[in-house]
Amino acid sequence: NAGVTQTPKFRILKIGQSMTLQCTQDMNHNYMYWYRQDPGMGLKLIYYSVGAGITDKGEVPNGYNVSRSTTEDFPLRLELAAPSQTSVYFCASSPRSGRPADTQYFGPGTRLTVL
Amino acid sequence: QKEVEQDPGPLSVPEGAIVSLNCTYSNSAFQYFMWYRQYSRKGPELLMYTYSSGNKEDGRFTAQVDKSSKYISLFIRDSQPSDSATYLCAMSPQGAQKLVFGQGTRLTINP
Numbered sequence: 264n265a266g267v268t269q270t271p272k273f274r275i276l277k278i279g280q281s282m283t284l285q286c287t288q289d290m291n292h293n294y295m296y297w298y299r300q301d302p303g304m305g306l307k308l309i310y311y312s313v314g315a316g317i318t319d320k321g322e323v324p325n326g327y328n329v330s331r332s333t334t335e336d337f338p339l340r341l342e343l344a345a346p347s348q349t350s351v352y353f354c355a356s357s358p359r360s361g362r363p364a365d366t367q368y369f370g371p372g373t374r375l376t377v378l
Numbered sequence: 379q380k381e382v383e384q385d386p387g388p389l390s391v392p393e394g395a396i397v398s399l400n401c402t403y404s405n406s407a408f409q410y411f412m413w414y415r416q417y418s419r420k421g422p423e424l425l426m427y428t429y430s431s432g433n434k435e436d437g438r439f440t441a442q443v444d445k446s447s448k449y450i451s452l453f454i455r456d457s458q459p460s461d462s463a464t465y466l467c468a469m470s471p472q473g474a475q476k477l478v479f480g481q482g483t484r485l486t487i488n489p
Binding site: 267304306307308353359366367369370372 | 382384386412419420421422423424427466475476477479480481482
């Protein structure tokens, strides 16, 4: 299993441009998440999905959109990029069983700079 | 007040020292407590988890949860340079879903 994969690894955007961050998991997990991580600020949840066709907002959804058409893929769309969206973006997935041993599995991250 | 508070450090200790990392929280509904380790320029990975109160040991690592004080700790014994990373606490009322993360503590173990 490749686990959670993210593309691209790095990207520089100009203010006002748009882009899609790709996330794919091959573990057949129901739940998928998008986080952003700013220096010294931990992980903040942007959007999450409990299954194909179902998405919901997290703590910091403004400026982002998501879709979940398949179990495997959960792309994050940035419209009209702003410098405040400069961050490292992590995608994660987890199973639905709710057992204590379950966890979120993270991808390697996408480093985005908006200039 | 943030739901989860964690001292961001940085924390620098000599090799072989005992390290104590801590988080406090305000939501009494939290039942699942986790510690993630994040190496530089990598995604977080689960280090330890604890359900409800008590201690859990795994090799050199011990996780403690004190729900009465709303306080959790991670102890690292005989610390190694390979333990240098950022450690994030995370907690949830319902398993792996809807985790709330602390800010992360950056730890450096000096040879």
